[in-house]
Amino acid sequence: xxxxxxxxDLPLFSFDMYEVLEEAKGxxxxxxxxxxxxxxxxxxxxxxxxxxxxxxxxSLHRLLNHCETPREIIKFIFIxxxxxxxxxxxxxxxxxxxxxxxxxxxxxxxxxxxxxxWGWMYFHFFPLFRKEKESEGIFIRRGWExxxxxxxxxxxxxxxxxxxxxxxxxxxxxxxL
Numbered sequence: 001x002x003x004x005x006x007x008x009d010l011p012l013f014s015f016d017m018y019e020v021l022e023e024a025k026g027x028x029x030x031x032x033x034x035x036x037x038x039x040x041x042x043x044x045x046x047x048x049x050x051x052x053x054x055x056x057x058x059s060l061h062r063l064l065n066h067c068e069t070p071r072e073i074i075k076f077i078f079i080x081x082x083x084x085x086x087x088x089x090x091x092x093x094x095x096x097x098x099x100x101x102x103x104x105x106x107x108x109x110x111x112x113x114x115x116x117x118w119g120w121m122y123f124h125f126f127p128l129f130r131k132e133k134e135s136e137g138i139f140i141r142r143g144w145e146x147x148x149x150x151x152x153x154x155x156x157x158x159x160x161x162x163x164x165x166x167x168x169x170x171x172x173x174x175x176x177l
Contacts, residue, residue, distance in 0.1 A: 008039040009062060015071045021058075024078035027110050031086060038078075040065045046121075046129075046138040049081040056085060061140050063125065068152035076117040083107055099136050120158050 037057040089098040130139040
């Protein structure tokens with residue numbers, strides 16, 4: 001049985017994360033999953049999945065555990081992690097590649113609006129992200145708690161902000177500035 005390396009935090013989401021997990025699993029109509037546990041823990045990466053023969057466990061970083069984190073973001077992360085079960089890593093040039101071209105194509109097929117979700121995460125967390133090409137992960141910088149005092153936009157709020165910024169840019173360009 002897979003266990004978190006430390007005790008899981010209580011979820012602070014404004015929704016039931018296990019309902020969202022079931023919605024995410026529903027995106028894979030031809031796949032029956034073994035039981036999937038979810039842990040919210042102190043870890044280096046934004047999210048990851050562990051697998052053994054009978055169970056899977058998705059671990060979410062504490063950074064995501066917030067009442068204003070949109071349901072759609074958590075669902076997207078769950079789907080991303082579940083894709084790892086369907087599209088296994090490959091050996092390429094002596095290196096294990098977890099996010100293959102096939103993986104990204106599957107993510108795009110299942111979640112065509114994925115750029116919106118990645119955009120929301122980068123908008124809110126970019127200074128806290130540390131991408132490591134070698135390990136293909138998004139790592140969270142130490143001390144992130146000190147910089148996360150602000151609230152989070154809903155997805156609609158994020159889209160509206162983008163429209164306003166785009167309108168301002170177009171207006172500035174039209175004025176020849």
